[in-house]
Amino acid sequence: MSTADDDARLAPEEVRAIETLSRQYENKRAACIEALKLVQRNHRWISDGRLRALAPLLDMTPDELDGVATFYNLIFRRPVGRHVILLCDSVSCWIMGHDALLQHLERRLGIRRGETTADGRFTLLPIVCLGHCDHAPAMMIDDALHGDLDAARIDALLNACRGAVLRWNAR
Amino acid sequence: MECPLTSNIRRGQPPLDIAGYERVGGYQAVRKALATMSPEAVTQEVIDSKLRGRGGAGFPTGQKWSFVPRGEAAPRPKYLIVNADEMEPGTFKDRLLLEGDPHLMVEAVIVSAYAVEAEVAYIFIRGEYRLAAERVERAAAEAAARGYLGRNILKSGFSLDLHVHTSAGRYICGEETALLTALEGNRAIPRAKPPFPQAAGLWGRPSVVNNVETLCNVPHIINRGAEWFRGLSLGPDGGTKIYGASGRVKRPGAWELPMGTPLREILEQHAGGMCDGYALRGLLPGGASTGFLTADHLDVAMDFGSVEKAGSRLGTGTMIVLDDRTCPIGMLRNLEHFFAQESCGWCTPCRDGLPWTERILAAIESGEGEDGDLAVLEMHTQCLGMGKTFCAHAPGAMAPLESGLRHFRGDFERHIRTKSCPWRT
Numbered sequence: 001m002s003t004a005d006d007d008a009r010l011a012p013e014e015v016r017a018i019e020t021l022s023r024q025y026e027n028k029r030a031a032c033i034e035a036l037k038l039v040q041r042n043h044r045w046i047s048d049g050r051l052r053a054l055a056p057l058l059d060m061t062p063d064e065l066d067g068v069a070t071f072y073n074l075i076f077r078r079p080v081g082r083h084v085i086l087l088c089d090s091v092s093c094w095i096m097g098h099d100a101l102l103q104h105l106e107r108r109l110g111i112r113r114g115e116t117t118a119d120g121r122f123t124l125l126p127i128v129c130l131g132h133c134d135h136a137p138a139m140m141i142d143d144a145l146h147g148d149l150d151a152a153r154i155d156a157l158l159n160a161c162r163g164a165v166l167r168w169n170a171r
Numbered sequence: 172m173e174c175p176l177t178s179n180i181r182r183g184q185p186p187l188d189i190a191g192y193e194r195v196g197g198y199q200a201v202r203k204a205l206a207t208m209s210p211e212a213v214t215q216e217v218i219d220s221k222l223r224g225r226g227g228a229g230f231p232t233g234q235k236w237s238f239v240p241r242g243e244a245a246p247r248p249k250y251l252i253v254n255a256d257e258m259e260p261g262t263f264k265d266r267l268l269l270e271g272d273p274h275l276m277v278e279a280v281i282v283s284a285y286a287v288e289a290e291v292a293y294i295f296i297r298g299e300y301r302l303a304a305e306r307v308e309r310a311a312a313e314a315a316a317r318g319y320l321g322r323n324i325l326k327s328g329f330s331l332d333l334h335v336h337t338s339a340g341r342y343i344c345g346e347e348t349a350l351l352t353a354l355e356g357n358r359a360i361p362r363a364k365p366p367f368p369q370a371a372g373l374w375g376r377p378s379v380v381n382n383v384e385t386l387c388n389v390p391h392i393i394n395r396g397a398e399w400f401r402g403l404s405l406g407p408d409g410g411t412k413i414y415g416a417s418g419r420v421k422r423p424g425a426w427e428l429p430m431g432t433p434l435r436e437i438l439e440q441h442a443g444g445m446c447d448g449y450a451l452r453g454l455l456p457g458g459a460s461t462g463f464l465t466a467d468h469l470d471v472a473m474d475f476g477s478v479e480k481a482g483s484r485l486g487t488g489t490m491i492v493l494d495d496r497t498c499p500i501g502m503l504r505n506l507e508h509f510f511a512q513e514s515c516g517w518c519t520p521c522r523d524g525l526p527w528t529e530r531i532l533a534a535i536e537s538g539e540g541e542d543g544d545l546a547v548l549e550m551h552t553q554c555l556g557m558g559k560t561f562c563a564h565a566p567g568a569m570a571p572l573e574s575g576l577r578h579f580r581g582d583f584e585r586h587i588r589t590k591s592c593p594w595r596t
Contacts, residue, residue, distance in 0.1 A: 133417035
């Protein structure tokens with residue numbers, strides 16, 4: 001795993017938020033998945049350093065926490081791009097044309113599934129059924145769900161992300 | 172026709188807030204149960220309603236609750252957990268309820284927790300359902316501000332804390348004991364049963380795990396009574412059901428219909444039949460882990476017993492339709508890829524057997540099938556069947572494979588004989 005961020009510390013707000021989360025449960029450990037998600041929301045992924053910083057707050061060893069983190073596919077233990085694209089590859093979306101859309105996305109982004117574009121803008125990952133089967137094929141970009149996809153709609157969504165990045169850079 | 176589960180849901184509109192929900196009779200079931208009924212009476216009403224679990228297994232809900240130890244001697248705290256980890260491929264009904272009427276979910280939790288005398292409730296929502304989680308959290312906060320949650324609710328002496336837990340992926344979290352393991356902050360590995368969760372569940376305490384759609388029926392049962400609820404159904408299982416259809420049908424979607432609605436009516440009337448130029452080859456009636464039905468089964472009533480008699484399971488009631496322009500072996504390869512990927516890896520037959528079936532199916536589909544392959548697949552449907560593995564994940568995976576081998580035998584043999592996929596050329 002990564003060696004970056006070895007001296008990573010958690011921000012005081014993060015520590016407070018995790019303590020609040022812990023109070024919802026019988027013990028601190030039970031908050032670990034949501035704590036990982038909270039830190040990931042701020043930093044996009046969980047570095048070794050942040051994992052080590054997080055573990056004692058949850059009464060866990062770093063190895064225990066890593067065992068949990070690596071089980072769940074929405075916890076990222078490697079860096080991801082600014083936008084994470086989750087393309088549903090389950091059965092209804094497969095019937096409705098997933099394979100062609102995957103090819104289109106890979107060609108447009110110049111990456112394969114599991115990879116991040118060289119400019120760090122997009123990571124492309126498979127995801128299981130998103131519960132949007134009546135609008136298959138479906139995918140998520142970050143927190144937003146999109147259905148009834150075809151190549152043109154995917155292009156429009158990618159352009160909208162690029163636009164958002166350009167606006168951000170211009171500020 | 173009454174649609175109690177979805178009557179407040181307006182597609183494309185935000186859900187009712189608490190004032191709007193109360194205006195249409197919301198939280199009356201909480202008032203009625205806490206003021207006029209004992210927990211045992213609420214449980215009995217649900218038993219009498221013949222409500223069966225809507226998450227796939229179909230266990231009678233009231234009976235599930237009746238196994239929870241009661242009274243002073245019961246270990247405390249007791250927990251009610253909502254399984255909102257909807258991840259069965261082809262299933263999109265719980266998201267509709269969570270996003271469309273979050274106050275119904277919250278009210279359902281309060282009444283159901285009262286029935287089993289639970290003082291803490293968790294709603295376990297899959298990580299991708301962010302909108303659903305936001306809406307349910309907001310509804311819970313509004314309910315708490317109005318005194319429906321927290322200490323001494325409506326001065327009844329009953330107290331309940333409700334927490335929303337958002338998960339981080341993995342289909343196995345939907346298995347009820349794996350869900351408990353996940354909620355405790357672990358890798359989601361299922362547990363041996365017995366002990367059943369009602370006796371020793373979350374942190375070893377009495378716990379009930381119910382599906383979203385299942386619980387959303389409970390406030391209506393309390394308001395209108397068990398007899399009314401049974402009358403909604405066309406068959407022996409009470410209530411309505413949210414059915415759905417996806418694949419090459421004219422109008423994919425989800426519809427709340429009487430339990431026991433015939434398959435033909437759902438497919439031809441509500442889903443509009445097959446898309447032009449496509450014919451029906453088969454369908455999985457209730458998600459990826461249910462066996463294939465074919466055009467011969469269209470008159471089957473979609474209730475638990477009838478679908479089982481037809482050789483499959485009602486499952487989640489949301490069907491996946493296979494058309495004649497899609498390769499059935501390709502579809503099975505996709506399904507077994509899913510199950511292989513989502514195995515938690517705890518027991519050997521599931522961890523090693525499922526990838527084996529995926530590899531064979533991929534080989535057959537790509538024209539590299541061999542003569543003995545079908546026998547090896549058939550062996551797996553036996554060796555990964557019910558009772559051979561630690562939980563129901565692999566047996567669920569074998570349901571479409573076992574039935575697919577029967578219904579699409581000719582397609583399998585043709586792939587192997589011609590060393591190619593007819594749908595690819």
